[in-house]
Every structure is written in C-alpha cells, then in structure tokens.
Amino acid sequence: MWLRLVLGIVALAALVVPTLLVINAPTMPHRARRVPPVALPNRVVPKEELPPVEPVAIADLAPEDARAFNASIPFSTDPNPAARPFHLVGAVDSQERAVDCLAAAEVYEAGDDALGERAVAQVILNRVRHPAFPKTVCGVVFQGSERSTGCQFTFSCDGAMLRWSPTPVAWARAREIAKMALHGAVFRPVGHATHYHTDWVVPYWSASLDKIVALHTHLFFRWAGWWGTPPAFNRGYVADEPKVALLGKLSPAHLGEALPVDEASNLPADLATRMAAIPASAVPAPVTGDPNVFLILLPKGVTAENFPALAMKTCGERPYCKFMAWSDPAKRPPRLPPTGEQAAAMSFSYLRDDTAKYAKALWNCEQFARPVLTQCMRRAVPLQPFASPTPTPVATPAPATGPSPLDGVRRKPVPAQNKAGAAAPATPASSTPGSD
Incomplete structure (x- = not known):
C-alpha cells in the first residue's frame, strides 16, 4: 500500500515539475542582427574611370x-x-x-x-x-x-x-x-x-x-x-x-636587396628581416602603469637603421604604441612627459595608432644623419626671455610757490631745479630692451 503511494507521488512529480519549469522559464531577450556600421557602396565604375583599389577595411560584425x-x-x-x-x-x-x-x-x-x-x-x-x-x-x-x-x-x-x-x-x-x-x-x-x-x-x-x-x-x-x-x-x-x-x-x-623606405611611415620595406635580427633580450619593458608606452635607452650595437625594427619588435601587436628612445642615460626620463631638455635629447621616436591608420618613425638628425629631412624630428627653437625695460627715474618737480595757475590757460612749463641748479629731464631717458 505505502509502496504504491510513494510510486504514485514520484510519477506525478516527474510530470508536474518539468511542466512548471517550462511554463516559468525566463524569457531570453532577442538580439537583433547587427548590420554594417556604414552604408556599403553599390556603384558600378564606368569604363572611362579606373576602379580604385582600396585598403581592406572590415565591418564591425560578429x-x-x-x-x-x-x-x-x-x-x-x-x-x-x-x-x-x-x-x-x-x-x-x-x-x-x-x-x-x-x-x-x-x-x-x-x-x-x-x-x-x-x-x-x-x-x-x-x-x-x-x-x-x-x-x-x-x-x-x-x-x-x-x-x-x-x-x-x-x-x-x-x-x-x-x-x-x-x-x-x-x-x-x-x-x-x-x-x-x-x-x-x-x-x-x-x-x-x-x-x-x-x-x-x-x-x-x-x-x-x-x-x-x-x-x-x-x-x-x-x-x-x-x-x-x-x-x-x-x-x-x-x-x-x-x-x-x-x-x-x-x-x-630574394636575398641581397630591399625595397625603398615608405615615405609615409619612414619604415624600411625589409623591416621583417631587420626585426628577425633583433634579439629577444633587447626588447624592453613598458613604463609602469602604461603597457603601450616605452621610454628606453638604446642598446649598444643597434644601429640607427635598425631603430624602427627595434621599435616594431617592442610594440608587437599593440594597436597603439608610443616608443621613445635615448642614447644618453642621464637624459632618459623615468615617466611621461619628458622635460624640455629630455625631449630635445631624444634620439628616436616611433608612434603607431591603428585607429587613425597612422605610423611614423623619426630620428634626431643632430645625432644621426638621415638621407631625407622627412625622417628628422622637428627641433623646437627655444624662446629667449624678454626683459622688460627698466625706466630711468624721473625727478619729481619741486612744489610750485605762489598762486596756482588758472584752468584752461596755456602756460610755458617751468623746468624744475635740482639742488645743484641743473634742469631735470623733461621726459624719461630711453632704455634698451634686455639691458640692465
């Protein structure tokens, strides 16, 4: 008797419980299909116009x-x-x-x-x-x-x-x-x-x-x-x-020759070969707190031609990377931003920003001669401090005696007399900017 009752309760639960779970299951929100973020072109280029060959750009879609x-x-x-x-x-x-x-x-x-x-x-x-x-x-x-x-x-x-x-x-x-x-x-x-x-x-x-x-x-x-x-x-x-x-x-x-340097980025076409020659031990660590910034001392033995290879190998696959290098250890800053003197002493810089499709390598051409000026950093011209002119003190006229002059009447000015009896200057003496 008790066995039949227990079996009946189990059978009923086996039917009721799954039914309740299905009925009360939470509704999953429907995720709408994403479409490309820009309108895709649909233009047939006429015979008279050469079709453009555009860089590959991928729509942001799963x-x-x-x-x-x-x-x-x-x-x-x-x-x-x-x-x-x-x-x-x-x-x-x-x-x-x-x-x-x-x-x-x-x-x-x-x-x-x-x-x-x-x-x-x-x-x-x-x-x-x-x-x-x-x-x-x-x-x-x-x-x-x-x-x-x-x-x-x-x-x-x-x-x-x-x-x-x-x-x-x-x-x-x-x-x-x-x-x-x-x-x-x-x-x-x-x-x-x-x-x-x-x-x-x-x-x-x-x-x-x-x-x-x-x-x-x-x-x-x-x-x-x-x-x-x-x-x-x-x-x-x-x-x-x-x-x-x-x-x-x-x-x-394909050995023995390299394609010319790309003028937009100043990166050599044989960059891959140069990167392969850079030992892994030469790759520095980023600054503390920012994995995309490198402030390094250039390793000995790395020539100026290989600075871009060192920068690219250091940056790796980072979509954004700022690489700055110095030859003088005393001028290398421990963190950003460098002071004016430290920035002037920078030997090489490389900046990559994939979002902006930008990459550029620049040398300090006062330290490393380059074949073209577009590879050189722009050197800031220091501003000379401007000293305000120091005016020459003007003698204060002695208080006039006698009746005060009437308003509105032109009177010939009477030069003030100093104690020695000489006339004081009527106007301040001229001064030269920057003079003491």
Whole structure:
C-alpha cells in the first residue's frame, strides 16, 4: 500500500515539475542582427574611370552576423568565363622571384590546401593583368606591405611571415602550384575574380562587386560592369620582379636587396628581416602603469637603421604604441612627459595608432644623419626671455610757490631745479630692451 503511494507521488512529480519549469522559464531577450556600421557602396565604375583599389577595411560584425550578411548577397547570374592562360617570361632570377612571391601568397592565404592555393594564385594573376594593379607578381602580392595596415594581402603586413613559416613539404607544394599557374594552368571556377574574403567577415567593398563563386569558406568577387569582363584584363606583364626582403628566409632569390623606405611611415620595406635580427633580450619593458608606452635607452650595437625594427619588435601587436628612445642615460626620463631638455635629447621616436591608420618613425638628425629631412624630428627653437625695460627715474618737480595757475590757460612749463641748479629731464631717458 505505502509502496504504491510513494510510486504514485514520484510519477506525478516527474510530470508536474518539468511542466512548471517550462511554463516559468525566463524569457531570453532577442538580439537583433547587427548590420554594417556604414552604408556599403553599390556603384558600378564606368569604363572611362579606373576602379580604385582600396585598403581592406572590415565591418564591425560578429562572425555569425557576417555570415548572414554575406549569404544575403546573391551570386551573379552573368557568365563566368575562365581567364586566359598566363605564361611567365623574363630572366631566370626574375622568374624565380615570381614563383616564390606567388607561392608565399598561396600558402599564407590558403594554408596547405591545394584547391585554395590554386584559387589564390588565379586571383593574383588576374590582378597582374588588370590596369588597376601592379604589373608584376611580387608587386601585386606585396602591394601596401610597407604599411602596418592597409596591405592588399594581410599576411604581408600583419607579421604572419615572422610568426611562422610553412613546412618544407608545404612550401615545395605551393611552389609547384605556382609554377603551374605561371606556365599556363588556369583555375576556371574563379573566372576573372580580383577579390576574395572569408565568409565570417564583411569588407566594405563586397556589396559593390559581383559575387561569383564560393570555395570552402571563401567568397570570390569580380568588379561589376566592364571592369570585370575579359577585355578589361588587357595589361602586359612586366618581366622584372623586384626582390622582397620579407621573403629572404624562404627564398634565396630574394636575398641581397630591399625595397625603398615608405615615405609615409619612414619604415624600411625589409623591416621583417631587420626585426628577425633583433634579439629577444633587447626588447624592453613598458613604463609602469602604461603597457603601450616605452621610454628606453638604446642598446649598444643597434644601429640607427635598425631603430624602427627595434621599435616594431617592442610594440608587437599593440594597436597603439608610443616608443621613445635615448642614447644618453642621464637624459632618459623615468615617466611621461619628458622635460624640455629630455625631449630635445631624444634620439628616436616611433608612434603607431591603428585607429587613425597612422605610423611614423623619426630620428634626431643632430645625432644621426638621415638621407631625407622627412625622417628628422622637428627641433623646437627655444624662446629667449624678454626683459622688460627698466625706466630711468624721473625727478619729481619741486612744489610750485605762489598762486596756482588758472584752468584752461596755456602756460610755458617751468623746468624744475635740482639742488645743484641743473634742469631735470623733461621726459624719461630711453632704455634698451634686455639691458640692465
């Protein structure tokens, strides 16, 4: 009897309790889908106007929202013809540099994935033939790499080539795919695509281009209108590939020469190689209380040419970094702000602000000669103190005797007499500014 009663109560509780939990469950607020913070462009550039090649800027969206937005953009229904075969020409050393630049883009952009590498290689060769881009393979791959932000292929300016290197097997495979693409192999699915991105981000240019194909998690685009058609890809290849110092550790063909200094930031194009030569022990700690500010004494043995490399290695991945360095330990301030004398003795400075897309290196050219004045700090001209003139005391006239002069009557002034009987000056003596 008691057993049946207990079992009945348990069974009833098993039904009632879950029901009550469902009925009284708290209501979760619905999170609205975020949309890109600015209106995306949707303009077809006419044939008479060369389409701009803008730095990659990503909308502030969560990955799931970006995927939803990308899915809302329909694929183009226009034909997607394959590109013409590309045939590499030029000197042997130039051809080797082209192969290695293309291989680097493949492996750093797509990883060790043959399908993705072939797609990346085709996009780069499409750009080489398009009037809006450089006319060499290396020029296309490393376009904008001298800047800390704003490069066309992210791996060339975000430090990826310093953080890791492909395995020998992956590098050999990427080079073989590059050789095939440069000697006639065409990857048909991407057609004349000149842009691509992963589906979890939304670049601001995506809505103004035609989406033509998706491969794995990557979406490929071509320019809308005439600039995305085969006749637009009409520029010839310049068979003189530059050396890119960033590739020095992977490619012997790129050793021995550096690209020129970027005038906007004063950072050398071979910055990655210089950074690799800076020992980890030379990287200083930030000032107490501010992890983004460094006030350092320049290590012995680091030349003026390597100051930017030391600054960049010290700043690391910080989006904002202020690096200031001194040669004289007596003039290095322990904290900000430096005094006027300390600021005048500063040997080198570097400021990076990714929010403002700003980066600049400057030298004290009184200490380190530089080839151009734009690399020099502006020297403040000290202001000379201005001494107020010291007036010469004026003799006070002796009180007049006799009746007071009448108001409104012009009278010839009577010079006051001093005790010696000489006339006192009628006006103060002139004084020279700054004289005692």
